[in-house]
Amino acid sequence: MTPRKPFVFIRHGQTDWNLQRKAQGSTDIPLNATGRAQARAAVEILRPFALTRVVASPLGRARETAEILAEGLGIEAFALEPDLREAGFGVLEGTPWSDSFAAFYAGTLIPEGGEAFVDFRARALLGLGRALQGEGAPLIVAHGGVWKALRGALDIRPRGVAPNCVPLSVRPHGEGWLAEGDLEPENS
Numbered sequence: 001m002t003p004r005k006p007f008v009f010i011r012h013g014q015t016d017w018n019l020q021r022k023a024q025g026s027t028d029i030p031l032n033a034t035g036r037a038q039a040r041a042a043v044e045i046l047r048p049f050a051l052t053r054v055v056a057s058p059l060g061r062a063r064e065t066a067e068i069l070a071e072g073l074g075i076e077a078f079a080l081e082p083d084l085r086e087a088g089f090g091v092l093e094g095t096p097w098s099d100s101f102a103a104f105y106a107g108t109l110i111p112e113g114g115e116a117f118v119d120f121r122a123r124a125l126l127g128l129g130r131a132l133q134g135e136g137a138p139l140i141v142a143h144g145g146v147w148k149a150l151r152g153a154l155d156i157r158p159r160g161v162a163p164n165c166v167p168l169s170v171r172p173h174g175e176g177w178l179a180e181g182d183l184e185p186e187n188s
Contacts, residue, residue: 003129006170006171007170008137008139008168009142009170010069012142013037013164014035017094021097023097024094025086025087025088025090025114027094029061031065035165038165040068042166042167043069049137049169051138051139052077052137053078054070054079054138054141055080055138057081057085066141069141070139073139081130081131084127086144086145087115087146091112120149125153156176157173160183160185160186161185168180169181
């Protein structure tokens, strides 16, 4: 069970494949110059939060974003959480976003060489659970697919897509969870 503690989620900064609307999945695509600038700008937005540690996906785009944020915020507690890595899309990695991805997230398609959404969601929840252990509020640096998996599994409201490098403050709310921040509409 996921500890009911507040956290801040941030999707990694922009990559060239984000610009080209290509699926990255577990392919280790680096940040581009805009992504690094987004991470530096996010430091100021994150300052008011009482963050105690940074927990990140080990994929380079998330790890580098997390390193920039941790340094800018003066946070020394830093950990990589393998279960927060992006979904493995197999043969779909490097391809333009298409209806195949809606089928993946609906659980009706397992891409060749990829993972099932149900397994990905379970993995992301385990990673979040470990990240929430300990005192204080962590900054979780991960991926758009991880956000989508956690959002569905925890019934985080409102619905929406996590933009690159925009902090989302998440806290327990009643029986579910509430996210505050600038989410993009689902169809974007």
